[in-house]
Amino acid sequence: MTTAAAGATRCLEVGLMQAGKLGIVTDGWLEDPVAAEYRASEERFIDSGEKEFVRMLSVDDSTQATLSTIGDVEVYEGAALWDEEKEPEQWYPAGNTVEKGQSTVRQRTGTKWAAVPAANGHDGFAMTSTSAGAFAFKQLGARQTNCQIEPAYLDLRSWLEDNRDRVDVLEIGRDCPGLETTMTWAGNEVLSDDDIDQAIRDHAVLTLDVDYQDEYRRVSLAQSGWVEVIEPDAETAEFVEYVSAAILPYAFAAESEDEAVDDIVHERTDVGNVELTDKDQTSLDDLDSVSMAGGDADAE
Numbered sequence: 001m002t003t004a005a006a007g008a009t010r011c012l013e014v015g016l017m018q019a020g021k022l023g024i025v026t027d028g029w030l031e032d033p034v035a036a037e038y039r040a041s042e043e044r045f046i047d048s049g050e051k052e053f054v055r056m057l058s059v060d061d062s063t064q065a066t067l068s069t070i071g072d073v074e075v076y077e078g079a080a081l082w083d084e085e086k087e088p089e090q091w092y093p094a095g096n097t098v099e100k101g102q103s104t105v106r107q108r109t110g111t112k113w114a115a116v117p118a119a120n121g122h123d124g125f126a127m128t129s130t131s132a133g134a135f136a137f138k139q140l141g142a143r144q145t146n147c148q149i150e151p152a153y154l155d156l157r158s159w160l161e162d163n164r165d166r167v168d169v170l171e172i173g174r175d176c177p178g179l180e181t182t183m184t185w186a187g188n189e190v191l192s193d194d195d196i197d198q199a200i201r202d203h204a205v206l207t208l209d210v211d212y213q214d215e216y217r218r219v220s221l222a223q224s225g226w227v228e229v230i231e232p233d234a235e236t237a238e239f240v241e242y243v244s245a246a247i248l249p250y251a252f253a254a255e256s257e258d259e260a261v262d263d264i265v266h267e268r269t270d271v272g273n274v275e276l277t278d279k280d281q282t283s284l285d286d287l288d289s290v291s292m293a294g295g296d297a298d299a300e
Helices: 003-007 132-144 156-163 191-200 236-250 257-265
Strands: 019-028 038-048 049-067 073-086 090-096 097-102 105-116 127-128 147-151 167-175 182-186 204-212 218-222 226-231
Touching: 019 132, 019 236, 049 105, 049 132, 049 236, 073 132, 073 204, 073 236, 105 132, 127 132, 127 236, 132 147, 156 167, 156 204, 156 218, 156 236, 167 191, 226 236
Parallel strands: none
Antiparallel strands: 019 127, 019 147, 019 226, 038 049, 049 073, 073 105, 090 097, 105 127, 167 182, 167 204, 204 218, 218 226
């Protein structure tokens, strides 16, 4: 299992996000994440019993900071809950045989989230701390005037090609289109230029583990939209700053993993269609401006 895949199952950490699933705005723009705050509940009957379904998004008003990459825009954080109906398979003994049945149950999922509103020609974006937490994108977008946020995929082949002189590549998970097998090359040593050339030329890059040569930062990425800064420890605003500057230009929406691979292999021309108009782009290490942003976590 690659570091990126393992990171998707990491437990939520209070007050800190340095790994998450990326969501991009595909329609409209993200105006104000605080406006998305809501709690909705409804009563349903499951297995002859009345159950309350809760879908809730809250804003943490104590940890906000500014994102300098696109011009001192506020970063918002919070958490979200999502209840839904599931019908898991259940096996049980029935006399001399074994049978399979299904019954409806309620399943609750939780996630942390971080979001950046639109500013300076930028439509905004969001992150959730678990891959299963992509439901928070719906909640964030639904309370805006005009906004749809969808889970993003990453063109890691282009990312690797553009950043190869800045990073040491520790692992490449790669797929050869048209074949049933997925090939992964991993080792304790840095990959050679020949290995990298082959991955860029012949494969869809599914996962990457890299070390930045000058910033002592280890990063794990997955085509599925998972981003993790392993070293050094980062506050949420620092992590989101890195995503905005280094990852967002390679993000795009697709209907499925197969479609994402196909788009990347056939060299999409619209990947990186993210407008950053602020001329004073800054790096994660330059983030030193922090301001508080209001939010009432108890509002319904």
